[in-house]
Amino acid sequence: MDLFNFSSVVDWSRLQFAMTAGYHWLFVPLTLGLAVIMSIMETIYVRTGNVEWKRAAKFWMKIFGINFAIGVATGIILEFQFGTNWSNYSWFVGDIFGAPLAIEGIVAFFLEATFISIMFFGWNKVSRKAHLAATWLVTLGATLSALWILIANAWMQYPIGMEFNPETVRNEMVDFWAIALSPVAINKFFHTVLSGWATGAAFVLAISSWFLIKKRNQDFALKSIRIGAIFGLISFVLIAVTGDGSGYEVAQKQPMKIAAMEGLYEGKEGAGLVAIGVLNPAKADKSNYDKGDAFLFKIELPKLLSIMGYRQLNAFVPGIRDIIDGGYTLQDGTIALSFEEKKVRGEKAIEALANYQVAKTEGRDDELAGFEATLLDNFAYFGYGYLDKPEQTIPNVPLLFYTFRVMVAIGFYYILLFAIVWFFNRKKTLLDNRWILYVSLWSLPLAYIAGQAGWIVSEVGRQPWAIQDILPVQASISSLEVGSVMTTFMLFLIMFTVLLIAEVSIMVKQIKKGPEEDSDDKPVY
């Protein structure tokens, strides 16, 4: 098994992107989640006039501000990498990727930057309702930023709404709404934003529990838990619902990803979902995809994979071997192509691109339309022309299988935890059950692990593709030296680590100070 090749620019570029995206995703979910929670608290304050809610909103606003200030613009590091390490990809995707990112920049800048200033500086300078509107608009701005990023990401998983132009070697957007409203994008948006809400709720629960353990600021902490528990419970339940939707979309659009997530090598009708299992280590060598048993041990939930993936009890779910061999009937009634057939079509598309350019250079304009037609006819399999062996289409099965289960297990764990906390809080017995406060506090890392696991499932599961079926990662990268990618890797790692240390230390200091007595003139910052 070749996990990482230290002399490979592709592997270093992927690791660099994964590392920076992972760090970035430590900041983003808390921004998304805390934004809603502080907005709800301020809404209660405006409706009831109870200043304790204002005090609570201001405290979480302060924590939000620390996270926002330190996390802001860290996503731009990812955009730097598109231009530096992934220049072929960046050019090839053209305005499809650029447009959502540009909209995100504009939305983020105008909405968040404008209203965040009113949110922090505008207490008692604008009316209560105007301030509340500013707070909610900051929340909306943060959420819309996520929307455009996730639309861009969803297009990489399910490329639609574009047409390839052999003249410019770029994909050109022909249907903006098909891209923006693709079912993959919609599901990804809700699933991801909800995971941010859940992280925010887990954070509020953990910090509030700390206050209760320390027997400090009890009224504030109980109020925070009241909001956090119900918000967290709703978020996690909705994550499960949208997770099911994501599973359906993945099965429809990226069957190899779901087969890898399930360790499903041999397809079957009425396929079960593996609840617990231990994969056969011999299968980690991808060339063994057609040999030996997939599992040493497993417990399945019968039929559930067929139901999730195809909404039918006995639907056929193709395994890794089926997807490589082809020949099974797809949902639309057509027969699935084998890897070899896709490879032939991919090579035809690449050859047509080459011929198009030669004909253009030699002035044989009458032949251009024919080459373009061949290219576009086979473009859906363009990326297969860069692959040699069928096993290259298989993502890292053990990583996906176990990471997916970690994510799901944490999700259900938190549903239970929030339900218990909500119950105790409702019965006013939370302070009598200190064990649940300790559990709530020490569970916080799990919320972050679940978020990271989700991205691993999504992005590792897309491999070997940068753009599903159209462009593999090895054709996407720039012709760089390994040393230069390693250097930027180290620089980004240092930068993000310093920022994270700063974030944690400033936050801990402010949390220890606790919510301040409300003074109308006292600024949050």
Next chain:
Amino acid sequence: MTATKTKFNWFKMFWEGFTNMTTLGKTLWIIVIIKLIFMFFILKPIFSPNYLNKKFDNAEDKADHVRKELIDKP
């Protein structure tokens, strides 16, 4: 609680916001500014320039390069 009746002044809000800023606010602004300077004046131009922009001047040359890469990539 006294509600402010004076007309909202955008400039005044910013001015008072910045001049009355707490130590925490100042610390965060310093972090943001240092981070942005490091990202846009050191990381981006020196270590992470746009590959195609650095090597080619116009869109046609960039397209030719990417086409060649896509056709020749192993």
